[in-house]
Amino acid sequence: MKVLAAMSGGVDSAVAAARAVDAGHEVVGVHLALSRMPGTLRTGSRGCCTVEDAMDARRVADKLGIPFYVWDFSERFHADVVQDFVDEYAAGRTPNPCLRCNEKIKFEALLDRAIGLGFDRVVTGHYARVEHAQSGVEPPAVERSGVELPGVERSGVERSGVELHRAADWAKDQSYVLGVLTAEQLAHCWFPLASTPTKAEVRAEAAERGFLLAQKPDSHDICFIPDGDTRGFLAERLGSDPGEIVDRDGAVVGSHDGVHGYTVGQRRGMSLGVPSPDGRPRFVLEVKPSTRQLVVGPKEALAVSRLAGTRISHAGAPHPRLSDGLDIEVQIRAHADPVPAHARMVGDELVIDAVEPLTGVATGQSAVLYLGTRVLGQVTIDRTVAADELVTADASVSAGTSVSADASATPGERAAGMRGAE
Amino acid sequence: MRLFDHAAATPMRESVRQALATAEPLANPASTHREGQRARAVLEDARERLAATLGAHPTEIIFTSGGTESINLALKGAWWAAADAGRRGAIVVPVAEHHATLDAVEWLERQGAELRWIGVDGHAVTDHGAFADALGGTAASAASSSSSAAAAVATMLVASNELGSLQPIGAVADASARAGVPLHLDAVGAFGHLPLRFAETGASLMSVASHKLGGPHGVGALVVRRDARLEALHHGGGQQRGLRSGTQDALGASLFALAAEEALAELDAESARLRGLTERILTAVAPLPGVRVLASDDRLPHIAHFVVEGAQGESLQFLLDEAGFAVSNGSACSAGVSRESHVVRACGVTGVAPLRLSLGRTTTAADVDALLDALPAAIERARAL
Numbered sequence: 001m002k003v004l005a006a007m008s009g010g011v012d013s014a015v016a017a018a019r020a021v022d023a024g025h026e027v028v029g030v031h032l033a034l035s036r037m038p039g040t041l042r043t044g045s046r047g048c049c050t051v052e053d054a055m056d057a058r059r060v061a062d063k064l065g066i067p068f069y070v071w072d073f074s075e076r077f078h079a080d081v082v083q084d085f086v087d088e089y090a091a092g093r094t095p096n097p098c099l100r101c102n103e104k105i106k107f108e109a110l111l112d113r114a115i116g117l118g119f120d121r122v123v124t125g126h127y128a129r130v131e132h133a134q135s136g137v138e139p140p141a142v143e144r145s146g147v148e149l150p151g152v153e154r155s156g157v158e159r160s161g162v163e164l165h166r167a168a169d170w171a172k173d174q175s176y177v178l179g180v181l182t183a184e185q186l187a188h189c190w191f192p193l194a195s196t197p198t199k200a201e202v203r204a205e206a207a208e209r210g211f212l213l214a215q216k217p218d219s220h221d222i223c224f225i226p227d228g229d230t231r232g233f234l235a236e237r238l239g240s241d242p243g244e245i246v247d248r249d250g251a252v253v254g255s256h257d258g259v260h261g262y263t264v265g266q267r268r269g270m271s272l273g274v275p276s277p278d279g280r281p282r283f284v285l286e287v288k289p290s291t292r293q294l295v296v297g298p299k300e301a302l303a304v305s306r307l308a309g310t311r312i313s314h315a316g317a318p319h320p321r322l323s324d325g326l327d328i329e330v331q332i333r334a335h336a337d338p339v340p341a342h343a344r345m346v347g348d349e350l351v352i353d354a355v356e357p358l359t360g361v362a363t364g365q366s367a368v369l370y371l372g373t374r375v376l377g378q379v380t381i382d383r384t385v386a387a388d389e390l391v392t393a394d395a396s397v398s399a400g401t402s403v404s405a406d407a408s409a410t411p412g413e414r415a416a417g418m419r420g421a422e
Numbered sequence: 423m424r425l426f427d428h429a430a431a432t433p434m435r436e437s438v439r440q441a442l443a444t445a446e447p448l449a450n451p452a453s454t455h456r457e458g459q460r461a462r463a464v465l466e467d468a469r470e471r472l473a474a475t476l477g478a479h480p481t482e483i484i485f486t487s488g489g490t491e492s493i494n495l496a497l498k499g500a501w502w503a504a505a506d507a508g509r510r511g512a513i514v515v516p517v518a519e520h521h522a523t524l525d526a527v528e529w530l531e532r533q534g535a536e537l538r539w540i541g542v543d544g545h546a547v548t549d550h551g552a553f554a555d556a557l558g559g560t561a562a563s564a565a566s567s568s569s570s571a572a573a574a575v576a577t578m579l580v581a582s583n584e585l586g587s588l589q590p591i592g593a594v595a596d597a598s599a600r601a602g603v604p605l606h607l608d609a610v611g612a613f614g615h616l617p618l619r620f621a622e623t624g625a626s627l628m629s630v631a632s633h634k635l636g637g638p639h640g641v642g643a644l645v646v647r648r649d650a651r652l653e654a655l656h657h658g659g660g661q662q663r664g665l666r667s668g669t670q671d672a673l674g675a676s677l678f679a680l681a682a683e684e685a686l687a688e689l690d691a692e693s694a695r696l697r698g699l700t701e702r703i704l705t706a707v708a709p710l711p712g713v714r715v716l717a718s719d720d721r722l723p724h725i726a727h728f729v730v731e732g733a734q735g736e737s738l739q740f741l742l743d744e745a746g747f748a749v750s751n752g753s754a755c756s757a758g759v760s761r762e763s764h765v766v767r768a769c770g771v772t773g774v775a776p777l778r779l780s781l782g783r784t785t786t787a788a789d790v791d792a793l794l795d796a797l798p799a800a801i802e803r804a805r806a807l
Binding site: 117 | 734736737740741743744761803806807
């Protein structure tokens with residue numbers, strides 16, 4: 001195969017590229033320049049787009065004896081990831097820029113170019129496993145039965161056998177940030193680190209191969225906010241837009257400088273003039289940019305039982321039973337534990353009811369659906385329903401698996417507990 | 423690999439490689455002992471020989487580490503010298519210069535220099551009328567009363583390093599002389615490809631580099647006319663008129679001189695041959711969909727530059743590289759990222775993929791045949807992406 005190895009200058013993508021070379025493929029390395037004003041040197045463990053990172057990637061390519069290029073994706077990155085990040089916050093949602101970068105840059109802009117240039121696969125250092133269909137394997141039931149799900153582009157039969165799974169090392173598993181990839185994208189992906197037991201082994205392998213970057217620290221933060229000050233970054237771009245802080249009954253309890261500085265589940269950084277009735281700490285329950293309001297309340301009110309959204313992607317063939325209802329696990333953050341839940345389609349909306357309530361769920365986040373190790377896909381959360389509100393609103397229906405389509409958004413629910421539908 | 427990027431660096435000449443391989447160890451040319459004297463003789467021979475190829479006096483040759491250093495020494499040195507004399511004057515600079523010039527003058531702007539930018543036409547040829555007006559001083563025309571103070575220094579390429587278009591150096595040098603403004607000519611890409619006699623240009627300063635004509639990398643020179651006032655960038659032992667302190671590289675200088683002599687000896691024949699080959703390329707690509715040739719007819723003989731509309735430059739370069747053709751879009755930054763060319767933009771053209779094919783003495787007609795076989799398909803494919 002002819003493969004394009006995306007090389008960030010980090011340990012993982014270096015070892016992934018090396019394994020692709022070892023496997024006997026024709027490998028070309030490419031480093032994506034994502035910053036419009038790249039820094040010269042790395043500072044600490046932050047950032048991943050400096051000239052030094054490009055050089056680290058280049059030195060690995062030199063050692064591997066593969067051609068290497070730096071491609072400028074800074075315009076696309078700015079438009080699709082950075083601006084999207086700012087816009088989402090401005091709209092009161094909490095985006096995941098890494099997921100967005102995978103969706104729009106690595107596995108769209110880069111992948112499209114790679115395919116156009118004659119490559120079969122894009123190789124990255126992600127910890128996740130793609131299973132490609134073997135030739136001769138019958139297409140799964142979904143294709144034969146012709147079930148079509150909303151929000152799904154019908155993919156070719158040969159693509160329908162592609163599956164995305166968690167990596168062998170659950171501690172490093174990155175399947176969450178890849179949950180947004182489609183069957184078509186996955187069919188052209190190769191993650192050679194999928195079955196590596198631990199990150200330590202990857203570092204050891206890098207050292208063995210003589211890569212100087214073997215002990216380079218992992219990058220943790222958002223790469224385009226190298227100082228880690230997300231609030232400052234947003235304030236600089238969105239300015240000050242003061243508004244009220246209200247409790248769940250609508251009573252004004254304080255003020256803020258702009259809703260974009262707040263995320264659901266946040267406790268600190270609020271100036272509340274009115275103490276809570278019971279004297280207990282209050283948390284951001286909801287961010288409402290249209291009225292510039294923050295809704296705050298007790299910690300219990302953060303518990304969310306229902307997530308729903310219409311921006312759905314299926315990592316492979318859509319699961320045939322998803323339309324009627326399926327017991328799955330849902331994960332709402334890159335490093336959160338998956339929790340048991342029930343998912344079903346209601347009209348064009350995917351509705352997920354968690355068996356145990358979740359906390360810290362914000363609109364804009366992606367909920368990734370798992371069946372065992374397999375990633376079924378993801379939905380961007382448009383609205384959530386608090387656990388207590390769901391119980392009171394849907395008095396006749398439990399938050400369990402028997403909720404009917406009609407009951408999923410009753411007037412009572414909309415009035416009482418639904419959040420983030422603006 | 424077929425090299426179509428001689429303008430970035432042309433392969434070292436065989437004679438130069440031989441001379442390098444058989445070179446005797448040299449002492450420090452500044453040493454007063456006999457070994458030092460021997461090294462000094464090698465160095466001064468080189469200076470005289472290079473001066474002869476440049477039509478300059480040996481005293482006027484300051485060896486440097488290459489084109490960028492020469493340009494920086496010329497512009498910063500001249501501006502500082504004027505500032506020392508109490509004149510924090512302006513710098514006259516066309517917008518389509520090499521980055522060594524642009525970045526140096528923009529740095530000087532942060533030190534207090536006024537920059538007078540001069541536009542270029544659609545062929546990246548400098549507007550010499552605007553240039554003359556911007557010089558100020560006695561030569562300023564009545565129409566340009568706004569900038570009457572004479573500039574501290576003016577600079578211009580001899581030929582565009584990207585498009586190859588020749589610049590109006592005669593008109594600009596005359597105007598500079600009339601205005602009493604020292605003129606620096608950036609001849610880094612042109613030296614060895616055009617007949618160039620420093621004394622006849624009327625310029626005060628001229629930058630050249632060795633690797634553009636088959637000498638070693640890391641060697642260049644600034645030609646400094648006797649009456650030019652210049653501050654040094656490097657301070658130390660006071661070598662080279664105090665303008666460039668540091669132990670002198672006698673071997674590098676001699677290899678540069680050797681390469682320059684050879685280039686000059688074959689200049690007429692090579693210019694005609696390469697002009698013919700680049701003509702063939704431009705004639706072949708001009709009718710292709712989306713292709714535009716921007717360079718003027720008066721251009722460096724070894725450069726064929728054109729732009730492709732609706733194509734992504736990185737992809738076009740990749741496809742040609744993969745097919746065995748080393749090409750350039752004209753410029754690259756330190757991270758290896760190709761940015762949109764400021765020269766093409768200055769020509770009023772945006773959103774295109776520029777391709778600079780530069781030929782050299784190792785380029786054969788067969789290389790050009792092969793390129794012309796591959797080029798249309800690569801362009802079409804890059805446009806389809």
